[in-house]
Amino acid sequence: MSHTQTSSRKRGKLVNLRNFPGFKPTAWFVLFFLYSPLVYVVIYSFNSSRIGAVWESFSVKWYFRVFENTDIQRALKNSLQVGLVATILSTTLAVMAALGLLRMQRAGKAVAMALIGAPLIIAEIVLAVGTLGLFIAVGVPLGKVGLMVAHTAFCIPFALLPIRARLSQLDMAPFEAASDLGANERQILRRITLPLLAPAIFAGALLAFAISIDDFITSFFVAGPGATTLPVYIFGMIRSTVTPEVNAISTLLLLFSGSVLIGSYLIQRKRR
Amino acid sequence: MASNKKRRASYVAALAAASALLLSACGGETTADSGAGEATAAAGEFPTTGSGVVNLYNWTDYIDPEELKRFTAETGIEVILDTYDSNETLLAKLQSGATGYDVIVPSDYMVQQMIELNLLQNVGVASFPNGKNIKPDLVDVYWDPGRNYTAPWNYGTTGIACNFAAEPECANIKSWKDYFTAGLPKMDSLKDQVEVVSAALRATGVGKDDLCTTDKAKYLAAEELLAGFKPAVIESDGGIERVTAGTSNVRHAWNGSTHRMTVENPDVQYIYPSEGVNLWADNLAIPVGAPNLDNAKIFINWMMDPEAAGRQSNFSGYDNGITGSDAFMDEALKTDPAVVVPADKQALISPLPNCGEEARELYTQVFTTWTTSQ
């Protein structure tokens, strides 16, 4: 009697955490919740009707509209230009900061970390209007150059995250060995540190690029004439009347994000 | 048709008469600055083609993308379009140092403010080759007498768009007061302080000549009326989409966008509120510091062509200030009572208030109080 009770409890225990009541349905609900809006956007990008919510028939005409739309192409070009420059600059600065900060004095480090952390903590709108004030004060015309500066600044903490995480995992041994063998700082940096950090630098760059491409608020405030980025353009479109076309661009962007992610995953797996 | 034309003509006359009135009221103030920019007109041949780009900063959904393509095909100049949602947003952007725009589209009162702030260039628009097409009544307007800084673009009124089939209460909305106190579920408002506050002032009994009053008690009454007005959406953009999709049934709307809604859905009709409606006139202007001055002039001149102006009206749903454009306008546009003011509504029309600084502050205060206490 007591034996059977224990064994039934035991079986219950084995499945206990794996099958904790409520966990599974919650998880499926959350996944459904996360993806249904995206699936909806994808499905309705193939809707021929001009009015978003009414399904008419299958059509790819909105994709043709997107490909014909020179404003979208220009906005995409702006986004890519700003994104690439910001990625390169922010990743470079992030590597420099990550390495330099390791041996920095406490006070200097605190100031540096506060500056780096600020974009993560302070609401973007505040930095956006402050940057607008800065550009006016310094006389930077509102446009792509300003956007690149602003994007570089708020991308640094994101580029820094994986680099710092990787640095903290590195083993001291190869550095000590190199140093014992007489390698100078520059050689160690080039031959050991950077190669060891490469995957993290790549991950940081990817993150920075994603953040820059996605940015809306800062771009909205400091983009001047001709510097409209894709999110700012899409925001304008959403406010105006062309709904199904937005679904088509969104689907293309989803495809883009998905393939970048899968691509980077494959690259990283190959490296290992 | 003939009577329509006559009505349209008297509509323009109303605008002109109003501006003449305002002009005399403002004295020489508006012309004092006209020497600020440099008149560059009539020096040699006016170019008709160019290269490079022209940066157009326009209201959202206000110009046909096809028209921009046609312009590029005919002149070789590419148009880069950027959009805004109110005169105040445009002013804010220009004052924030966005100096790269070549052509902007401010409304009447905003033109005057911008000229006072030295934000516009005096390019002698009237002497452009197509300057002769400006409707005679729209030449000596209060905001730009003689048309040195600006070319007329579309003009229209601001009333109420109502879906009479989806919202039976539409039949009972006859005034601004009805609109603000209707308390219906699917209501929309413009996000435009001049339009919203002036309508609220009218609804609380302020006459059309007193809309720039500095009497705080009157603004207090407007503020109290607005306190009870809680629309679902406060947004100038996207109204056509929302009303035609059925997301919104009653909307504070411009007549041209209402015309476009009616074309999509005939149940949507334009209401002229009994306290009166604002008549506004938008203009093409070149801001100081425009990087492509010649291209901007070519663009403005091109838009003053009757055929181009007619096509623009067909897209936007508004009448325009160019003589001879009627011939190129859709019949549906020329017969829509939203666009062509019916005879019995003529008396309701008065120009958008062009207020001094003190009244503008009060407008801002009432509008901010309303939008932040939703």
Added chain:
Amino acid sequence: MTAVTTTPKKQAQRGRPGQSSPKLAYLPIIFLAFAIGVPLLIIVVYSFLEKPSQGTGVKWVFTLENYKALFIQEKLDGTTALDTRYIKVLWTSFYYSLLTTVVTLVLSIPVAMWIATRDARKRNLLVALVTLPFWISILIRTYGMRQIVADEGPIGKFLGIFNIEWSILYSPPATILGLIYVFLPFMILPIYASAERFDFRLAEAAYDLGAKRMTVVRRIILPSIRPGVISGIALVFIPALGSFLQSDMLGGGKTNMVANVIANNFGQARNWPFGSALAVLLIVLTLLFVLIMQGAAQRRGDKVELV
């Protein structure tokens, strides 16, 4: 991705792998001082200046009016009174963010635990599924949500079959739903990261020893995922407090969260000094929250590292 990561206390090492001359960090610091430090300083300075008569910009005259105007209103009838409008805006922002944090937390713990207890292959797939939204534009995700909750959207259509009225778009519930939707992955992932490290045999042992299910949850599971929970709370609450798009796109443009009011003062309303004062208040509140979180984490013996 993770603004606040909690790591167990670690003693400082003397030589660190990869360390270079501190000079290397000078350029990034100078750049950030220019591009992040100066803008923040400008906002603080603006908040003490007057608004020029033509609106946009600032007039270089010192004043405390902007801060006074946050709480006291000179009304149109000439009286001055306590102005609750901006207190309400701040309260709304705080309340929406809090609600978002609580809901995402309640949803994320089971999800993170469930993912952590799957076998390796399934786990990787699930983690990828939760991570993917990070890489998708927030604008597009919010826009997708807008179509889902629209009156004529799928929920509305479904409920329409049963004649149930559905109308939440352009109202606070839609904004809150949008915030939950956008920030949910920010809560799941750090909790998952903690849960993944958790040794489930511990819970099983406790269960073996006769502990009740809720006791296991309270005494063993929750403490072990605490660092992830703290990170998640910070990662959701802070950006939600300053969020702009969700209230703009789902709330009907009624500027009811603090970021929208700040944006409006730098746009249509053209009152930069007042917008700056509001921004300073938002910064102060955010920092206060960060301090509280750090305090809470430190009391527990975790070191909370910003960045």
